[in-house]
Amino acid sequence: MTVNDDSFTNWKNREEIAESMIPIIGKLHRERDVTVLLHSRSLVNKSVVSILKTHRFARQIAGEELSVTDTLPFLQALTTLDLGPSQIDIGMLAATYGADDRGLSVQEFTAEAVAGATGADKIERREPxxxxxxxxxxxxxxxxxxxxxxxxxxxxxxxxxxxxxxxxxxxxxxxxxxxxxxxxxxxxxxxxxxxxxxxxxxxxxxxxxxxxxxxxxxxxxxxxxxxxxxxxxxxxxxxxxxxxxxxxxxxxxxxxxxxPGKGDVPNIVHGVNHDMIKPDERILSCASCTTNAIVPPLKAMADEYGVLRGHVETVHSFTNDQNLLDNFHKADRRGRSAPLNMVITETGAASAVAKALPDLQAKITGSSIRVPVPDVSIAILNLQLARETTRKEVLDHLRNVSLTSPLKRQIDFISAPDAVSSDFIGSRHASIVDAGATKVEGDNAILYLWYDNEFGYSCQVIRVVQHVSGVEYPTYPAPVA
Known part of the structure; x- marks a missing residue:
């Protein structure tokens, strides 16, 4: 048998395993309101190839590929538990199990890791x-x-x-x-x-x-x-x-x-300040797509290094507010043809940071350029930090935030050297850190943050709605604060 035959046989074996995972994932979702994740990516309603690709993508953030042979035992263990509504990350279960030295079986470790979603502790299923x-x-x-x-x-x-x-x-x-x-x-x-x-x-x-x-x-x-x-x-x-x-x-x-809401309307960026929503608050805003893209990584950097000041430049896809061809518009430049020009415009994202991060004392300024792509934008966040650091330290920090922190559904991380905007169409994260473009020198850090300004933002909206409706279910293993 040749090497190529070995590779093909291995692929077919993994296909078979992924195929066996689909009915388990579907049954957990339909019957128990359990959403199975892999490093914050839902596996519900995914095809065999999508499941395999999601496992392979783990190498971009964790450094090595995750195999379905590693995660299947944890998925099977979930079926034996009395689970309530929850989100369970089998990628994190596999990773934390590998680092555990107590000699527990997969079944024992899984039961312990998701204990909050079982038995008397589990959440009861709610009316729609x-x-x-x-x-x-x-x-x-x-x-x-x-x-x-x-x-x-x-x-x-x-x-x-x-x-x-x-x-x-x-x-x-x-x-x-x-x-x-x-x-x-x-x-x-x-x-x-x-x-x-x-x-x-x-x-x-x-x-x-x-x-x-x-x-x-x-x-x-x-x-x-x-x-x-x-x-x-x-x-x-x-x-x-x-x-x-x-x-x-x-x-x-x-x-x-x-x-973005005006006046006293709360501007909410899920993952950052959604916990501040008062139970009796009846009106709130999900802020803008750009605010959702910059606030989570800004918080991650401020918590670790402190931020003295910053500037964000957004290179934003054109929107329906602009004209296809030159025509009258109430704004000065947005009347010029969107598919044919780069258009300088304003952004309120920088000023909106104060509403989402009221404890951040740093002054954040911002500007924006609309460019001829229909979706996916990038925010270039230039920060003066409170202490000096290194590029490696910043990237390790942001990679860990994307994997294990409470912001892991907001911040994604990619190290692909040839990544371009269309690669992020359909991303469910509010912001994706481009490791290859990151620049750090002393107390200055420049982050390049991709975001699907349509779909990623819509996912943030749904998260806020789930939270205020009481159907935002806890995630296990619990993120590291």
Missing amino acids: RDVVLYGFGRIGRLVARLLIEKAGSGNGLRLRAIVVRAGGDQDIIKRASLLRRDSIHGQFQGTITVDEANGTIIANGNEIKMIYANDPSEVDYTAYGIKDAILIDNTGKWRDRQGLSKHLRPGIDKVVLTA
């Missing part, structure tokens, strides 16, 4: 929480995809309705088509049908009512059987408390804005 989308643009449709994907066992969040202004003939058909196919993010994972007579989109069995209204005051959500819902405003039309309060109609309990 209604969600309404107000607006159905780029972010709205991605949030819809994520809500449908996460419906799982039927508990948790359930998308009940979408509110839009009427768009003419076959409006619901066209909107369903935009949900079904996306030029950047690809095909919807599942099936979509339309019931025109009842004004309903049925996506993977989820019945979603299309409600037509020109203003929030026109809608009584209880008429559609909706109660205590969380409404996600994707329009950005109202950004202060007075405007957003219009959404607090019968059937709506809380309002979440997918844009």
Whole structure:
């Protein structure tokens, strides 16, 4: 047998193991509300090849590839436990087990590591929480995809309705088509049908009512059987408390804005300040995609090194706010053709840092350039630190943060030398540290942070909604603080 034959046989064996993992992962998700992760990446509804690629990606952050032969025993051990709703990272289980010298079996170690999700300590499964989308643009449709994907066992969040202004003939058909196919993010994972007579989109069995209204005051959500819902405003039309309060109609309990909030509206970056949300707070903002990209790594650097001052330059993909060709626009430069120009513009992300990190005394400035790519941006974060350090120390710190800290769902880490923007389309992290581009000299550190300003941000929105709805389940093994 040749070396090539050995490699092929090894691949087929790993394919067989990954194939055996799929029904276990699916059953845990459907029947127990358990989401199986691998280094913060969900394995739910993933194909054989996707599972193998996710294992291989571990080499980018952990330094060596993780094999399905290493993680399968931990997955099998989970099936023997009385698990409640939770997120369990089998990559972290394998890594921490390898470092444990007590001689425990995989079964014993797993039971100990996830003890908080079993027996008397486990969380009881909750009734589904209604969600309404107000607006159905780029972010709205991605949030819809994520809500449908996460419906799982039927508990948790359930998308009940979408509110839009009427768009003419076959409006619901066209909107369903935009949900079904996306030029950047690809095909919807599942099936979509339309019931025109009842004004309903049925996506993977989820019945979603299309409600037509020109203003929030026109809608009584209880008429559609909706109660205590969380409404996600994707329009950005109202950004202060007075405007957003219009959404607090019968059937709506809380309002979440997918844009920076103004005035006293809390700006929340999940992973950084979501714990500050008061239980009785009914209106809040998820800040901007750029704020979500820079605040987690800024916190990670400030906690370890201290930050005296900083500047962020964002190189941002163009958005629907710009024109395809030169035309009138209320802003000075955004009227110029987005696909043909680099466009200097402003960003409020730097000033928004103060809301998310009120204890950070450092002055952060910022500016932005819109460039001719449709998605994925990069933030260049230039920091003056409170102490001198080295490039290796900074990279080791950020790699560890991405693997084991409470920010591991926000911060990803990549060491690929040839990474470019399109590689990060579909990333579920708020920010991806590019190790190869990082520069450190004395007390100065320059971080290059990629982010999918559409999908990564939408994932952050969902995390905030899960938190305020009470269906944000704990992760095991617990992140290292």
